[in-house]
Amino acid sequence: MIRTAALDLPVRDVLPALLAALDEHGGAVLAAPPGTGKTTLVPLVLAGLLDGAPVRRVLVAEPRRMAVRAAARRMAWLLGEEAGDRVGFTIRGERKVSRRTVVEVVTTGVLLQRLQRDPELPGVDVVLLDECHERHLDADTVMAFVLDVRAALRPELRVVAASATTDTAAWARLMGDVPVVEARDVLHPVDVVWAPPARAVRPPHGMRVDPALLEHTASVVRRALREREGDVLCFLPGVGEIARVAGALGCVDGVEVLQLHGRAPAAVQDAALAPGARRRVLLATSVAESSLTVPGVRVVVDCGLAREPRTDHARGLGALATVRVSHAAARQRAGRAGREGPGTVYRCWSRADDVGHPARPAPEIAVADLAAFALQVACWGDPDASGLALLDAPAPGAMAAARETLRAVGALGPDDRVSDRGRRMAGMGLHPRLARALLDGARLIGARRAAEVVALLSEEPPREYGDDLAGAWRSARRGGDGYGGRWRAEAKRLTAVATEGGVAESRAGTASDGGLADDLAAGLVAALAFPERVARRRAGGYLMASGTAAELADGTRLSGADWLAVAVADRPVSAASARARLAAVIDEETARTAAAPLLSSYQEVAWDGDVVAREVRRLGAIELSSRALRSPDPEAVRAALLDGLRREGTGVLRWSREAEGLRQRLAFLHGELGAPWPDVSDGALLDRVEEWLGPELGAARRRADLERVDAGAALSRLLPWAGGEAARFEELAPERVEVPSGSRIRVSYGEGQPVLAVKLQELFGWQETPRIAGGRVPLLVHLLSPAGRPAAVTSDLASFWRDGYRAVRAELRGRYPKHPWPEDPSTARATRRTNGRS
Incomplete structure (x- = not known):
């Protein structure tokens, strides 16, 4: 019929x-x-x-x-x-x-x-x-x-x-x-009611939704029940938010509240998809957007949020992110109100905010973990998916991360071709990580126990089960809820998969339970699935083998454990650490067993304020042990010293006054004349460090050796010896200049014009300002009083004697009567002495 x-x-x-x-x-x-x-x-x-x-x-x-x-x-x-x-x-x-x-x-x-x-x-x-x-x-x-x-x-x-x-x-x-x-759209008219919260709510962050928005959504549902006829379909991003709004609604007279989501028991799903005997409020995730027809609905309340997968490929962390609903999805949601007659949609955001919503959801291939996809296409014979008809090609970086995961779990061989093990994993209906955990876990703790833990990991248990994986396992065994029923069915299926479709465990070699208690067994399976998430306690939290820090929720019974196997973790965009949402306590032996491919032992010679040479054993980024090396590789030591120089600069070396002066003179000539005079800035010296510091580096073993290096002697190697220009170095940038008194005065080559600071009386009779750099640059002469204080500054001595000397003489001769102050300094004899000495 x-x-x-x-x-x-x-x-x-x-x-x-x-x-x-x-x-x-x-x-x-x-x-x-x-x-x-x-x-x-x-x-x-x-x-x-x-x-x-x-x-x-x-x-x-x-x-x-x-x-x-x-x-x-x-x-x-x-x-x-x-x-x-x-x-x-x-x-x-x-x-x-x-x-x-x-x-x-x-x-x-x-x-x-x-x-x-x-x-x-x-x-x-x-x-x-x-x-x-x-x-x-x-x-x-x-x-x-x-x-x-x-x-x-x-x-x-x-x-x-x-x-x-x-x-x-x-x-x-x-x-x-x-x-x-x-096909024509039979949608009846749907009125849009903009119903934003009275006060601003915090935007979604990772999986977090501001409770104020959920309270507001519940109040909008109550308003819709008062203002409109028919059942109310309320869209929320996830199961947790559905439970929160259901709690906020409480008992509404004459109204049945149903929770519609993928984890709901079949009886609840069936009830939601059949006409009700009384008025209903259906709190639903996106499952009700388009693929299901819910009879009786004349009102939609849309909280404005949705969940999309996000994957941090570098850290191997995947999570669901709460995002603003796209315009396309919002239209689909609103349309549910107009299937059986004119309807109304209440949108829990403002018309102005609507402009900032995305046009459509991101395709999953652009944001999700691609390990399962990469295994499927490898089994299909197109490992990079280049020959497949796809609307969006997978990102090369995401595919590379996926293939790395598949190699780690044994699904791909060294040539990146799918292995026999990989083909078996592809047929299990599991993510490749979980397939690996089932296969290897069955061998270590028995097929049934491994299957039960993998079933927990394949569908994350309800939040009320807690964040302890072993505790969640015990709750699932006891539970008479919808999750417990689905878990038992999936565990039974996976037990058969692990034993090759029902072959006796003894034949499959999985009869033994490995002698592990449930806590360690749960952790072992989780670590087999996510070896890079094995974590060791340290100050302030945990460090995972991937190198990512991890934190536990406050009050968890997991806190204080030395080792954890983190099964579920996410890392919000701006957070420094990942949040461990489901984990199990393990010991170091279990961690090493499950994450064996991440074990490494090597000699490490590095710079950490000094040369540190040690033999290190690690589990990924986690340091297990270390001991000092007595005779490290000289080349490794040299590399560490170079790294130290590059990190801390040339100030590690010993810079005497002469060395600093040499560097300043070279810097002056480089600035004035350019090549072949070398650039001696820190960056340039570090770029050429092997050239001028090579022998000293070869002899050094630690920081103290660098601190004893005479930087000036080493720096002289950069003088342009090959072309002969080095012979003119003293002429072009003299360290000292002889003045008329016979004194040899040091030239200061600091920043700017080189300075000759000398007592005024020592320059009597000197008409021309001395010039350096082949006559290109006059010295800036600081004329000092007998007490050594600056009396005048000039780069034109003739002009000073003619125009400036008279005022200086008038000011200083009464203060220093023992020193000569001739009327005509151009003809006077320069002296370092007072009038009373010959």
């Missing part, structure tokens, strides 16, 4: 065009808004189940498990059947199909596994990839693989890309310029 509801869906009007496109081009893009029937009516028509057409087997891929179950049950209901008859579904850990099944709904992850096992998809006539606009990485990968299969193996295979948006041109080009078929 076919229910008439199947015939009334708006997408039916474009089905002839869709079928024609598939017959003519083998593929099409279907743009159909949520609620038009693209997920439920189209597969039934493609399969020939509604109009007596020849039966074709249709495979429908959905990005989420909840959508798979809901779509299959809705289609089965339209046919008057139960799921598992002509319409079935498969998700990880649950399968309802029969010999009569011709429409099967699967997750994109399940379809990936099938494509890897048998790329030809035998028996499948049509593949419909739903919700392509969401740009999940698995969905992008499935599309690329299916197009590859159609081009190389199955030209008759029909492919439909279904999207809830009209932004479909790129998909049509990717699929070979196939037609785009657009």
Whole structure:
């Protein structure tokens, strides 16, 4: 019995065009808004189940498990059947199909596994990839693989890309310029109510959402219940925020509050997707944006936030980041209010703030960890994904980090080709890290225990389970909640996977539990999955093997442990340390076992204020032990000394007055004459340090040796000896100048013009100012009083004697009567003595 509801869906009007496109081009893009029937009516028509057409087997891929179950049950209901008859579904850990099944709904992850096992998809006539606009990485990968299969193996295979948006041109080009078929939008008018908080709230930071925004969202839900009719669908970024708003709402008379998210028990999901007996408030994550139809909803409350993956490839840290919802997603959310009649959306932000929201969500391939993707494409035979039809190519840096991870877990060989172990890991339905933890953990602690811990890591346990992985394991074993049920089912599946599909543990070599208590066993498995997150306590927190600092939450029972295996961590953008959100206590032996590839022992000769030579044993960035080296490699010592010089500058050397003077004279000639006179600035000297300090460096072993080096003697090596110009050094930049009194006065080559500071009486009779640098530069003469104080400054002695001497004489001769003050200094005899001495 076919229910008439199947015939009334708006997408039916474009089905002839869709079928024609598939017959003519083998593929099409279907743009159909949520609620038009693209997920439920189209597969039934493609399969020939509604109009007596020849039966074709249709495979429908959905990005989420909840959508798979809901779509299959809705289609089965339209046919008057139960799921598992002509319409079935498969998700990880649950399968309802029969010999009569011709429409099967699967997750994109399940379809990936099938494509890897048998790329030809035998028996499948049509593949419909739903919700392509969401740009999940698995969905992008499935599309690329299916197009590859159609081009190389199955030209008759029909492919439909279904999207809830009209932004479909790129998909049509990717699929070979196939037609785009657009269904009309049956959306009823939706009023937009801007409902920003009365006071500013803090922007989201990492996973943190300002509690004030959640309180405000709850108040907007209560307002919507008062002002509008119908069920209320409230969008929130995650499970924690849903629980917080549910708590803030409390008990509302006559209203049922449901929490709709991927972790919700199946019974709750089913209740949310069926009409309610009384008015409802559904608190939902983005799962309800487009792939599910929620009956009875006439009001949407949108908190304005969403969650997207972010990956720090350099540190191996992945996390979900809370971001402002994109305009595209906000439109999808608002549209849920207009499916059954005129509706209202309350947006918990202002119209002015709306301008700053992004146009659309970032594609997952641009922001996510690509290790699983890299393994999939390696197994497919295209390790760099260059030959695949992808809307966005993976970033080279992200792919390089992914391949490094795969090599570390043994999925890739030295030549970067996928190993047999890697192919087995790819078929486990796990991230490669978790697959490695399951395989190696089963060998060390037994398949069942390893599978139970990996099941905890594959779906992060609820926050109320705490941040202690071993404690969460015990809670899951006891738990009668929805998470506990899913965990037990996944642990059972993984136990079978670890023992090669049910082979006895003794044959698989995994019968022993390794003698480890649960705490250490949990930590061992976590460390096998994330060896670079093994962490050792230090002042102020922990240091992970990756080199990243880590902190624990206040009050955790994990604090004080010397070693941790950090299973879940994130690092907010501006934070100096990562936050360990799920970890287990381990010991050093367990850390070394799990992170063995990170163990290293080497000689380290480095500069740390002095030459430090030691033999070091490390686990990644964590120093395990060290001992001093008595006879370090001379070349390594030389390199450390060079590093010290470059860090601390040439001031480490001994600079006598003569050495400083030599450097100043060379600097003067370089500035005035240029080459071949050398640049002796710190930077230039460090660039040429081997040239002028080589022998001393060869003989030095520590800082004290450098401090004894005569910098002047070493610096003289830079004089231009080869061309003979060094012979003129004293002439061009004399250290001293002989004055008429017979004294040899030191020239000061500080900054600026060189200075000759001399008592006035010693220059009587000297008409011309002395010049240096081949006559280019006059000395700046500081004429001193008999007490050695400056009396006048000039670079033109003749002018001084003529115009300035008279005033100086008048001022000083009464103060210094014993010194000569002749009327005509140009003819007087220069002297170093007073009038009373010959």
